[in-house]
Amino acid sequence: MLSLQLEQRVNLKFLVKLGKTFTDAYAMLKEVYGNECLSRTLVFEWFKRFKEGREMTEDHPRPGRPSTLKTDENIEKNWDSLTRSFKNKRAPPRWAGYWRNDSMPIRETLVTR
Numbered sequence: 001m002l003s004l005q006l007e008q009r010v011n012l013k014f015l016v017k018l019g020k021t022f023t024d025a026y027a028m029l030k031e032v033y034g035n036e037c038l039s040r041t042l043v044f045e046w047f048k049r050f051k052e053g054r055e056m057t058e059d060h061p062r063p064g065r066p067s068t069l070k071t072d073e074n075i076e077k078n079w080d081s082l083t084r085s086f087k088n089k090r091a092p093p094r095w096a097g098y099w100r101n102d103s104m105p106i107r108e109t110l111v112t113r
Contacts, residue, residue: 008038009046009057016050 002010008029015025025047030037038046 004033004036005038006057008033008043012043012046013050013055013057016047022047 011032012025012029015028020028022044026040026043029043037043
């Protein structure tokens with residue numbers, strides 16, 4: 001089953017190939033889909049793309065944050081690296097809460113006279 005957005009793009013592409021104007025195409029989509037219709041801006045952008053010869057109705061892949069691979073092996077390796085780097089070192093008191101996995105760190109103060 002096509003998503004509603006993709007379905008509207010396919011129909012818009014069909015209307016462009018029929019030679020309909022943007023105004024007519026948008027009015028037809030609005031009549032068919034009502035409140036579920038794509039915004040006027042989106043319809044205009046896709047209308048323009050199809051008019052310029054675009055055939056694909058799906059979005060192009062977007063660059064973004066690469067997915068990370070979370071495996072037990074990677075987690076263990078990172079944990080070992082972290083514990084080795086802090087071995088025999090005492091963390092400052094402000095970090096005490098983080099080491100215990102509390103939601104809020106404990107603030108410890110040293111009072112001397």
